[in-house]
Amino acid sequence: MDFLYTYETLKLEFPLSEPENAKFVILGVPFDGTTSFKPGARFGPTLIRHATLNLESYILDYDVDIAELPIADIGDIAVVAGDPRRTADRVRETVEELKRANPGAIPILLGGEHSQTLGAVEALKPASYVVFDAHLDLRDSYEENPYNHACVARRIAELGVGEAIFGIRSGTREEVTYAEEHGIPWVHARDYDFDAFVELVKPLPEPVYLSIDIDAFDLSLVPSTGTPEAGGLGFWEVVEAMEWLVENKRLVGFDIMEVGGGELGDITALTAAKLLFYFLGAGAGIL
Numbered sequence: 001m002d003f004l005y006t007y008e009t010l011k012l013e014f015p016l017s018e019p020e021n022a023k024f025v026i027l028g029v030p031f032d033g034t035t036s037f038k039p040g041a042r043f044g045p046t047l048i049r050h051a052t053l054n055l056e057s058y059i060l061d062y063d064v065d066i067a068e069l070p071i072a073d074i075g076d077i078a079v080v081a082g083d084p085r086r087t088a089d090r091v092r093e094t095v096e097e098l099k100r101a102n103p104g105a106i107p108i109l110l111g112g113e114h115s116q117t118l119g120a121v122e123a124l125k126p127a128s129y130v131v132f133d134a135h136l137d138l139r140d141s142y143e144e145n146p147y148n149h150a151c152v153a154r155r156i157a158e159l160g161v162g163e164a165i166f167g168i169r170s171g172t173r174e175e176v177t178y179a180e181e182h183g184i185p186w187v188h189a190r191d192y193d194f195d196a197f198v199e200l201v202k203p204l205p206e207p208v209y210l211s212i213d214i215d216a217f218d219l220s221l222v223p224s225t226g227t228p229e230a231g232g233l234g235f236w237e238v239v240e241a242m243e244w245l246v247e248n249k250r251l252v253g254f255d256i257m258e259v260g261g262g263e264l265g266d267i268t269a270l271t272a273a274k275l276l277f278y279f280l281g282a283g284a285g286i287l
């Protein structure tokens with residue numbers, strides 16, 4: 001099928017399915033219009049796809065070959081440069097279009113700025129939003145823009161979606177107060193462990209949308225993300241949480257956002273690509 005706003009970009013190296021028949025449908029959002037520190041998130045989707053060339057499609061620990069799974073890649077959204085809201089509208093419309101054609105599909109966004117998660121959440125209407133992030137993203141507005149990536153968790157909370165936030169080590173007093181007043185639980189990266197994750201996520205209503213802002217990882221794993229922060233999570237900590245969610249909750253959407261870089265082979269994209277393969281492998285046979 002043709003999508004109104006997508007164009008083709010680099011594909012994954014193994015055979016892919018048509019979006020109508022796929023279980024997992026990849027969609028790139030090469031938007032970096034509101035990043036305040038390091039530019040390059042517009043290259044995130046392309047860098048992640050390229051980084052997959054370095055990886056085996058066979059996942060050792062799952063005995064799953066993701067090359068055998070029904071995966072589609074519908075390319076990248078044509079962004080409205082500098083306008084996160086209008087770009088997120090295109091994400092929403094594209095995800096809606098996909099769900100009409102294939103209601104069972106699980107969209108996987110590759111970003112690109114976290115601001116674009118809002119479009120996917122608007123389309124998929126999950127009951128809960130589980131997010132790994134260095135930042136609370138609960139600002140009402142940032143740099144005079146309510147659709148700045150620093151506001152995305154706030155916009156999603158305003159939709160009435162329950163939230164749980166993990167890996168935090170950056171926020172303002174106002175954001176902490178907002179979280180308290182609205183009963184949004186969050187776990188500091190220093191305090192994070194698997195038990196804390198399960199305790200907070202278990203009671204959340206389904207379906208669940210899982211968002212990984214790549215800056216949740218320690219910056220040694222993601223040096224080219226737009227707003228890197230020291231003191232983050234390790235790779236297996238996030239994989240283990242993801243596995244628990246896939247096995248225990250009904251997931252309607254997944255994303256890996258804030259990947260950036262200026263050069264093929266960037267460490268940040270290698271981290272993101274490996275995480276993507278683990279999500280696909282964990283979801284095989286379950287999702």
Ligand SMILES: N=C(N)NCCCCNCCCN
Pocket residue numbers: 036135136137149150151227
């Ligand atoms: N969600 C995000 N990525 N937020 C980033 C906010 C940037 C905060 N800069 C603070 C600079 C203070 N001088």
Ligand SMILES: [Mn+2]
Pocket residue numbers: 133134135213215216227258
């Ligand atoms: Mn972040």
Ligand SMILES: [Mn+2]
Pocket residue numbers: 114133135137149213
């Ligand atoms: Mn974020």
